[in-house]
Each structure stands twice: as C-alpha cells, then as structure tokens.
Amino acid sequence: MWSKKLLLLALCSFITGKYIYAQQVFTLQQAIDTAVANYGTIKAKQSYTAASNEQVKQARRDYLPxxxxxxxxDYGTINGQNGPLYGFGGLAASSSGLPLDHQNWNxxxxxxxxxxxxxxxxAFGRAKEKIKTAVAAATQNDKDWQQEIFRHKIKVAAAYLNLVAAKQLTRSYKDNMDRADTIRKVVRIRVLNHLIAGVDSSQANAEYSSARITYTKAKDAEQEQGNQLAQLLGIPVRDFEVDTEFVKRIPNLPGDSLDESRHPVLQWYKSRIALADEQAKYSKTFYYPxxxxxxxxxxxxxxxxxxxxxxxxxxxxxxxxxxxxxxxxxxxxxxxxWNLSQPFRISKQVKAQELTSKGLQYEYELADQQIKAQYALSDTKLQNALSNFREVPVQVKAASDAYLQKTVLYKNGLTNLVDLTQAAYVLIRAQTDRDIAYVNVWQALLLKAAAAGDFNIFSY
Known part of the structure; x- marks a missing residue:
C-alpha cells in the first residue's frame, strides 16, 4: 500500500518537474515577441509613425479658413498730425484724431x-498636394517601422540560433571533458596496478586539461551569444534556457515565394520614392496664384x-x-x-526633388538586385546544409562505434592510449560537425526568409 503511494508521489513529482522545466524554456517566438515589444529602435519608429499620422490630420486642417x-x-490720447507714416514691425500706435495746432493731454x-x-x-490643388505629401511621409514612416520590425526579427532569430549552436557545442565539449575524465580515472587505476607505464597517466591528465579548457572556451562563447541576444531583446542580461530540440529536425521547406511587391525592405524604398515625387508635385503648386x-x-x-x-x-x-x-x-x-518671381525660384526646388527621386530609384534597383542575389544564394546554402544534415548521423555513429571499440580494447590492454585519444578526437569532431550542421539548416532557412521578405517562411 505504502509503496504504491510512494510510487504515485514520485511520478507526480517527476511530471511537475518536467512541466516547470518546460515553462522555463525561452522559445524563439517568445524572444521575437519580447524584442518587438521592447527594442528601442522599433519603439522609436513606432512613435515617428504616430507623429506623421498626426501631421496628416494637421495638413487636412490647414485647408480650413x-x-x-x-x-x-485702451486708454490714451488721440493727438494727430499730418504726414506720412509706416509702422515697421508693427511698432506704431493706432491713435488717430484731428491734427490740432497744439498738443493736449486729453x-x-x-x-x-x-x-x-x-x-x-x-490655389490650384496646393492644399490637396500638401495632404498627399503628408500622407506619403506617414506611409514612408510606417514602411520604415515595418521593415525595422522585419529586420529585427531576422537579427533576433539569428542570435537565437547562434545561442542554440553555442549551447549544443558546450554540451558536446562537456561530454568530451567527461570522457577525458573517465579515461583519466581508468588510466590511473591501471597505473596504480602496474598494468601500464606511468607516462600514460600524465598524458591522460594533459588530455583532460585540454578538454576542460575547450569546454571553458565554449562556455565563454555561449555567454557572449546570450549577451548579444539580451541586447537585441532590450532586456537585462540573463542566462537563457533556449529550445535546442527543434533544430534536430528538418524544417518545412518553402517553395519559390519571392514576392517583391510584399517585401518590407523594398516597400520602404518605394515609399521613399513616392514621398519625393509628392514633394515635387506640391512644390509645383507654388507656380500658380x-x-x-x-x-x-x-x-x-x-x-x-x-x-x-x-x-x-x-x-x-x-x-x-x-x-x-x-x-x-x-x-x-x-x-x-501671385508672386511672379516665385516660379523662377521654385523651379530649382522642383528639379532638386526630381533628381532626389531619381537617386532613390537607383537605390531601390540596387536593393532589388542584392535581394535577388541573396535569394539565389539562400537556395544553394539550404541545399548544402540539408546535404550535411543527412551525412552527420553516419559520421557520428561511425565515430561513436570506433570510440566504444577503442575504449573496450584499451580496458583489456589490447590497444594504447594514443589510439584511444585519437578515437576521442574523431568523436568530438563528429559531434561538433553534427551540432553545426543542425543549426546551419535553420540558418539557411532564415537567410531565405530574409531574402524573400517573409518571416513566416522560417516556420519551426
């Protein structure tokens, strides 16, 4: 009876512990949501967008009479005098009265x-063009805000993947350090029993020290990646318990989804051109009375x-x-x-706006070319990463089998420490290649999402 109760209690504790651990995992979606809500640049551009929308309302109200x-x-005298008078700067008084032959103080x-x-x-459409210019400015700020959110999502996802890779490498180097420690203990026992030479113990200690240094470096790299992620999230630095399981599977691969008309970055470039065009149209309205x-x-x-x-x-x-x-x-x-000299002055302003619009068009074409090249590159990287993803399990299994074989042979005195150490090197290299290959697939998919302008491609 009591044994069943203890078993049930232990099971509940295990389930509760797993639930609490799962709650502590900081997922990629949580990281993205936190960054969008907290990052200073995004909040600033959100405020700029709101301000430009208020300016649109102001432009509409400027048409009102x-x-x-x-x-x-007032209280004062009204002495007058014949003669010309011009009130520079509005400094003359408006007192008026008869020009008497004497001064009085009535x-x-x-x-x-x-x-x-x-x-x-x-005014030949001046008010309407002013409103359209304000709307174009508001649209540009909105597109700038949206492309900043998109870019920042890409940065956060990349930093998150880097942290996942760093944690996996730390875990692999920790396993390697534990293996080196196990070998060191085995060697020590064999040396104490006079089964092998004492120099093997020194070599085993050196290998353990090297593995420990490598693990410390990996831990340092992990902490650095965590610091960078915290900066992108706009929160204090802390130790993140990230999700490292989703990278161990192949993601849902998208089709050809490059739609330039919906790309946030290209839309922002287009909004800049539209604003310059509207500013030129608005300036032209000053040609007329x-x-x-x-x-x-x-x-x-x-x-x-x-x-x-x-x-x-x-x-x-x-x-x-x-x-x-x-x-x-x-x-x-x-x-x-009608200021007849105004068209002569405004014509140069209009010309400057038209040249600015032309320059912005060139910038758009360059950005479009770069995005298309990046999209083509992302396909190649994704295929190469998938190829490596499929190869690493074979490499890890072969290295694990070889290490197990050398360990058994060494314990039975059928091989030397050099062969066992070499097998350990091959195993840790295979494990690190596996960790990197796993993350590279998702990083290649993220590159494709960045090039396509659609973060939903990066679905995990």
Missing part, C-alpha cells in the same frame, strides 16, 4: 472688437464725442463710455495673390 477674433480696451477709454475670416479657397476670400466685422467704442473737433472738452474719462460699442463696419472681399 483662418478665423480670428480680437478685443482690446485722454479717454477706447475699444476695438474685431472678427476676421481669411480663406485661401483655391492663390485666390482668397476675406471677411471683417469691426466694432469700436470711444470716450471722445463726435463734437471733439470743435470742442476739445467733449470727451469722458468714464470706462464704460469708452468701451461701449458705438460704431461698426464690415468688409467682404475676394482677392488673388
């Missing part, structure tokens, strides 16, 4: 209430009476008498403004 209201209440309150509407209602509609409603109040011209005592110091509205005027107008 200007609607100004103004109110002022002062009263005055007020001005003003409503003004000014609307450039037609702008038609404006204006409307003004003005109300004034004054503490000076209508008889002040003949009677300088006809004024009041009362605040309400000065600010109370007494006279109103309105004005409605239609006008056209």
């Amino acid at each position: 200007n609607f100004n209201i103004s109110a002022q209440q 002062a009263a309150f005055g007020a001005l209430y003003l409503t003004n509407i000014n609307w450039d209602f037609f 702008a038609f404006s509609l204006v409307g003004v409603l003005q109300t004034r109040g004054s503490g000076f009476g209508n008889g002040y011209a003949s009677d300088q005592s006809d004024f009041s110091h009362s605040y309400w008498d000065g600010v109370k509205p007494t006279r109103s005027n309105y004005l409605i107008g239609l006008g056209v403004t």
Whole structure:
C-alpha cells in the first residue's frame, strides 16, 4: 500500500518537474515577441509613425479658413498730425484724431472688437498636394517601422540560433571533458596496478586539461551569444534556457515565394520614392496664384464725442463710455495673390526633388538586385546544409562505434592510449560537425526568409 503511494508521489513529482522545466524554456517566438515589444529602435519608429499620422490630420486642417477674433480696451490720447507714416514691425500706435495746432493731454477709454475670416479657397490643388505629401511621409514612416520590425526579427532569430549552436557545442565539449575524465580515472587505476607505464597517466591528465579548457572556451562563447541576444531583446542580461530540440529536425521547406511587391525592405524604398515625387508635385503648386476670400466685422467704442473737433472738452474719462460699442463696419472681399518671381525660384526646388527621386530609384534597383542575389544564394546554402544534415548521423555513429571499440580494447590492454585519444578526437569532431550542421539548416532557412521578405517562411 505504502509503496504504491510512494510510487504515485514520485511520478507526480517527476511530471511537475518536467512541466516547470518546460515553462522555463525561452522559445524563439517568445524572444521575437519580447524584442518587438521592447527594442528601442522599433519603439522609436513606432512613435515617428504616430507623429506623421498626426501631421496628416494637421495638413487636412490647414485647408480650413483662418478665423480670428480680437478685443482690446485702451486708454490714451488721440493727438494727430499730418504726414506720412509706416509702422515697421508693427511698432506704431493706432491713435488717430484731428491734427490740432497744439498738443493736449486729453485722454479717454477706447475699444476695438474685431472678427476676421481669411480663406485661401483655391490655389490650384496646393492644399490637396500638401495632404498627399503628408500622407506619403506617414506611409514612408510606417514602411520604415515595418521593415525595422522585419529586420529585427531576422537579427533576433539569428542570435537565437547562434545561442542554440553555442549551447549544443558546450554540451558536446562537456561530454568530451567527461570522457577525458573517465579515461583519466581508468588510466590511473591501471597505473596504480602496474598494468601500464606511468607516462600514460600524465598524458591522460594533459588530455583532460585540454578538454576542460575547450569546454571553458565554449562556455565563454555561449555567454557572449546570450549577451548579444539580451541586447537585441532590450532586456537585462540573463542566462537563457533556449529550445535546442527543434533544430534536430528538418524544417518545412518553402517553395519559390519571392514576392517583391510584399517585401518590407523594398516597400520602404518605394515609399521613399513616392514621398519625393509628392514633394515635387506640391512644390509645383507654388507656380500658380492663390485666390482668397476675406471677411471683417469691426466694432469700436470711444470716450471722445463726435463734437471733439470743435470742442476739445467733449470727451469722458468714464470706462464704460469708452468701451461701449458705438460704431461698426464690415468688409467682404475676394482677392488673388501671385508672386511672379516665385516660379523662377521654385523651379530649382522642383528639379532638386526630381533628381532626389531619381537617386532613390537607383537605390531601390540596387536593393532589388542584392535581394535577388541573396535569394539565389539562400537556395544553394539550404541545399548544402540539408546535404550535411543527412551525412552527420553516419559520421557520428561511425565515430561513436570506433570510440566504444577503442575504449573496450584499451580496458583489456589490447590497444594504447594514443589510439584511444585519437578515437576521442574523431568523436568530438563528429559531434561538433553534427551540432553545426543542425543549426546551419535553420540558418539557411532564415537567410531565405530574409531574402524573400517573409518571416513566416522560417516556420519551426
């Protein structure tokens, strides 16, 4: 009865332990999600995209008419004088009155209430082109954000695979160190029993020391890859328990899926060309005049009476008498403004934009050529990696059998330590070739996904 309970408890503990271990594994998908959410460059370009969308809204609102209201209440004199006057920088006062033959200091309150509407209602498509330019800028920022996410996914996946390879190599070198330690113990026992010469013990110690150094170097490389992965994830450095099982199988191989119209990087290059074209179109609209509609409603109040011209005592110091509205005027107008020298200046700006667009087109063509070459190379690398993937099991099995044979022969005194050490070298080389071949298949698939512009190709 108690034995059954203990067995059940042990089974539950084993299952729970495996579940906890599985929960601690940091998968590739988790790494990608963490990087997209945390990496600073991606968050910055997301903010730039949001800002450009707000600028589109601003460009649409710029077409609305200007609607100004103004109110002022003043206190001062109204002495006037005949003569020309120009208010540079708006520094002249608006006081006005009769040009009397003497100066006086009669002062009263005055007020001005003003409503003004000014609307450039037609400018040969200038407002529409400004909106289109803002939309093109927002599209470029969005494409830049998307291609940054795509590029970063590729970087994170590559770093993750490098860490997987480093952990597998560390594991293989750990096994090699353990084998060297086992050989050292066997040699020590045989030396103590005077079955072999003592020099074998020194050689076994040296081989163990070499295996230990190699393992330490592999551990150092693993920690370096983990540090690089943490930087790409935008999180503090820690020890990652990565998934090393999925690389031991052949992935789902895609067909020919290079679609240039959906490639994030090429789409970003196209958006740059589109923005330059829209900027050139917008600049051309300044060749033409702008038609404006204006409307003004003005109300004034004054503490000076209508008889002040003949009677300088006809004024009041009362605040309400000065600010109370007494006279109103309105004005409605239609006008056209055309700077005839503007086309002469803008033509060079348009030419510069057109040349910029041409340069961006050349950059797009170069990027397209490079991506096509990378895609062709990825096919070759994938086929070579698959060929090595199929060969390494044969190599590992042969090396394992040879090592087992030499170990048995050595324990029975039928071979020497040099042959056993050589077999160990062949085995560790086969294991490292296996580890690298496993990861190379997935790295070749990642290269294909990067060239195709479709991260879904890298399906694990």
